[in-house]
Amino acid sequence: MHGDLYLVRHGKTMFNEKRVIQGWCDAPLTREGEEQAERIGRYFEREGITFDHAYTSTLTRTQQTIERIVGMSYERVEDLREWGFGAFEGERVSLMPPFPWGDFYVPFGGEAQVDVRRRVSDALAQIMARPGHERVLAVSHGSACREFLTRWVPDGGFDHGKVPGNCSIMHFAFSEGMFELIEVIEQDRLRVLLGE
Template sequence: MKFNIKVGILLTKTLYLMRHGQTLFNRLHRIQGASDSPLTEQGIADAKRVGDYFKRHAIKFDHAYCSTQERASDTLELVTDQPYERLKGIKEWEFGVFEGESEVLNPKPDPERQSHGDFFLQYGGENDFQVQDRVVKTLTAIMERPDNQQVLAVSHGGASFMFLRRWLSMDEIKRRQIRFENCAVFKFSYDDGKFMFESVHNLDDPE
């Protein structure tokens, strides 16, 4: 933990990792990845609801970030009007030639890695560990910045899933019934290069 000697208090760093709002491809059940599609009316409305949720609970951010994809930056701009930085490291999992195709073409999970594993590598995409490593590296770097105490980062479903998998086992994710819905907000505490999952808020959850 960071200790402020001057005022004698313990400062806990906090990351709020949010998935973008619903997009056209989400609604059509198409694989999105590195490609992009616009937010739907529901996606816009839901992002605004998250902004209202933060206001009601007096949750404020000293810095905000999003991926380089428009669906993430558009979501962030609906949540808050504060300045932000776009980061390639938290963009969505790349699925190669499968992007834009129906989600029914997604492979069954690798039985050992309990994810898509290496499947998309042969089609010009990424594997699970590549996604996880870049997301963890990027979010760790921003939380290590001295003036970053309470941070908002808007990313994507696959990227957020692989980030969470670094800190929780798949069995634990299932036990806690953690969902990766559009506009889900994952709260993590951060200390000494490690994140600890605290909670997740979906729009239909009770407050």
């Protein structure tokens, strides 16, 4: 199977703005987050990029994002959720330890880093291997996207350990069960490309 995956981090949320750990709990998009998603929609339309299928995590912020990008039906996939931070969810971001987190959150009811990386990578590989999935849009989360990037992008190919900004587009080619990063387009670049 060959195809293109456009992986997008959800738009800015109220918790992003307040510097609160989200994980599996949810917060709505801010007006800025809605505008970020709408900008991606304008970019895809201008470039003539359409999708065979679309996916989000089961969390509302990804669904609000995709609904402002495209006007098509989408499937919710639990394994595209954000890293589960356990008891740290809803707390201030300032309480997070330095990255990489490894198994730090496990004793607090959260996930291990290797498990998040495997979960998201496996889910996207299974999606892309489905028949008729030549160009796919998926909306996920910051740390989930970072783990996917870490799995598939060699050191130096992307700013290693960096969380992609809200409503960043990560374009991957998929072939023979493998992903290759084509480009990452952040919101600042989208504004330039669209002349905004």
